[in-house]
Amino acid sequence: MGAVAAAWQHLQRLGQSAQGDSISALFKDETRFARFSLQADGLLFDYSKTLLDDTRRAALLGLVQAAGLEPQRDALFAGARVNESESRPALHMAWRAGAEGQFAIDGQDVMAPLRATDARLMAFAKAVRAGQVQGAGGPICDVVNIGIGGSDLGPAMAVAALAPYADGPRCHFVSNVDGAHLHDCLAGLDPRRTLVIVASKTFDTLETMTNAASARGWMQAGGGDLAAQFVAISSATQRALDFGLRAEQVFGFADWVGGRYSVWGPIGLAVMLAIGPENFAQFRAGGAAMDRHFCTSPLAENMPVVFAMVGLWHRQVLGYATRAIVPYDQRLALLPAYLQQLEMESNGKSVTRAGQPVAQPTGAVVWGAAGTGGQHAFFQLLHQGTDIVPCEFMVAAQGHEADLAHHHRLLVANCLAQAEALMRGRAASDVLAMLAAHGVHGAEAQALAAHRSFAGNRPSVILAYDRLSPYRLGQILALYEHRVFVEAVALGINPFDQWGVELGKELAQALVPMLEGREESDGKDGSTRGLLRFLQGRAG
Numbered sequence: 001m002g003a004v005a006a007a008w009q010h011l012q013r014l015g016q017s018a019q020g021d022s023i024s025a026l027f028k029d030e031t032r033f034a035r036f037s038l039q040a041d042g043l044l045f046d047y048s049k050t051l052l053d054d055t056r057r058a059a060l061l062g063l064v065q066a067a068g069l070e071p072q073r074d075a076l077f078a079g080a081r082v083n084e085s086e087s088r089p090a091l092h093m094a095w096r097a098g099a100e101g102q103f104a105i106d107g108q109d110v111m112a113p114l115r116a117t118d119a120r121l122m123a124f125a126k127a128v129r130a131g132q133v134q135g136a137g138g139p140i141c142d143v144v145n146i147g148i149g150g151s152d153l154g155p156a157m158a159v160a161a162l163a164p165y166a167d168g169p170r171c172h173f174v175s176n177v178d179g180a181h182l183h184d185c186l187a188g189l190d191p192r193r194t195l196v197i198v199a200s201k202t203f204d205t206l207e208t209m210t211n212a213a214s215a216r217g218w219m220q221a222g223g224g225d226l227a228a229q230f231v232a233i234s235s236a237t238q239r240a241l242d243f244g245l246r247a248e249q250v251f252g253f254a255d256w257v258g259g260r261y262s263v264w265g266p267i268g269l270a271v272m273l274a275i276g277p278e279n280f281a282q283f284r285a286g287g288a289a290m291d292r293h294f295c296t297s298p299l300a301e302n303m304p305v306v307f308a309m310v311g312l313w314h315r316q317v318l319g320y321a322t323r324a325i326v327p328y329d330q331r332l333a334l335l336p337a338y339l340q341q342l343e344m345e346s347n348g349k350s351v352t353r354a355g356q357p358v359a360q361p362t363g364a365v366v367w368g369a370a371g372t373g374g375q376h377a378f379f380q381l382l383h384q385g386t387d388i389v390p391c392e393f394m395v396a397a398q399g400h401e402a403d404l405a406h407h408h409r410l411l412v413a414n415c416l417a418q419a420e421a422l423m424r425g426r427a428a429s430d431v432l433a434m435l436a437a438h439g440v441h442g443a444e445a446q447a448l449a450a451h452r453s454f455a456g457n458r459p460s461v462i463l464a465y466d467r468l469s470p471y472r473l474g475q476i477l478a479l480y481e482h483r484v485f486v487e488a489v490a491l492g493i494n495p496f497d498q499w500g501v502e503l504g505k506e507l508a509q510a511l512v513p514m515l516e517g518r519e520e521s522d523g524k525d526g527s528t529r530g531l532l533r534f535l536q537g538r539a540g
Helices: 003-018 054-066 069-077 092-096 111-129 150-161 179-186 206-221 237-243 266-275 277-296 303-317 335-347 379-384 402-424 428-437 442-452 470-491 499-515 526-537
Strands: 037-040 043-046 142-146 170-174 194-199 230-233 322-328 365-368 391-396 460-465
Touching: 003 054, 003 303, 037 303, 043 303, 043 470, 054 069, 054 303, 054 470, 069 277, 069 470, 092 111, 092 277, 092 470, 111 266, 111 277, 142 150, 142 179, 142 206, 142 266, 150 170, 150 194, 150 266, 150 335, 170 179, 170 266, 179 206, 194 206, 194 266, 206 499, 230 237, 230 266, 266 277, 277 303, 277 470, 303 322, 303 470, 322 335, 322 402, 335 365, 335 470, 379 402, 391 402, 402 460, 428 442, 460 470, 499 526
Parallel strands: 142 170, 142 194, 194 230, 322 365, 322 391, 391 460
Antiparallel strands: 037 043, 043 460
């Protein structure tokens, strides 16, 4: 048996022995918080409210070491073709490396062309923000980013998260090919003062290009200047030129940047326009700081590594199928969706890098919402449902609204209280005592106690920081990126491809002429044929 398989077997035995253990009981050790939390450059990661103990943690560390994390991490940063199925490196870290960063692929420097493109991006963003780039009706006041997947989720999330730093044009985002999305976004905008960013690496993504063509028609009908008011984030320069754009407003990036990792580069143009190049540089600097921590810190003190170990313990060892992301920050409301793509597209695989069936369950189902709203939506299930859902909370010590500081204190109190309640629960005896204090006794009290008691012993982690800033957001996103990579290494899978999304795209293309009545649907299954007939009959 290989070392990795042996490590997994050892962990499964430890997981079985953990059944029935109490998280609360682990806090009899008064040093537990100090020993089961980490700090890195202003971030605190608390994983003490889990069933991990010294033995279980050591076994997880043994797993990632046996899986070859350190050499694979070094290969990632060295520009090796870690995305084997597409024969590509994954060097999105280069976009946040700063002036001193050095990255190469096959011995060829990638930083010089990257910096040249970046200089063009920054100059363009500054010119738009200064009113030097104008539409047919004057300075740009609105930006519409048209993309999908990472070309939408990343910039949309970051613009919302960093709203206190936004002093540029208003940014809007369109991703869904549903015409309602584009229609509602453009309603009320001035086509003569709106800049449209078309974000598609290949400039042929069906949803993005359909929306782009309709936005082009809207702008032309409204008297806008297409050549001045459209920008492409694409490596398919000729296709962008054929669309009607000018070469100087096409910004490309290499295929070694995956969509869900792309907000750090040209895909982040909307973020640059909103918060300014200087703040965007701070966002990148936070990501680069986490890169350095990941590459240099001992594994036992390495935040992405330990975060991944917690994830592996919960998903693969204890069998918890989902994880909830709950940021106690309204401006991070889009973060669960961003992390959903990052984690589920990366680690939602069923074969190893060698193409063999995986031996363990892979990616968890990732979902969530901002607190405190989520407390009144799905926390009932978290506390009393039949499935255990580990929670990943985020909270800042302070908000940006000094005049509403009491709101933030309530926010923080709710975050800490939910984590405590998930762990402690409430025993039936405590409920009976509470009911007795209110004059409820006997059979009535017994009946109510079953509904008002909580099993508790539900795990959570908390990521805490001073205040959400561009730098902190950069740290958090890079932390999750590297956590995903560590989990993938332990599972032996490739986190950088996403072949699972291709089949549906191909089938959709084939169905369009059938919906239009230009082709027969004879080759389709009975369900699809029936649905086509129903929808065609009601499309007029």
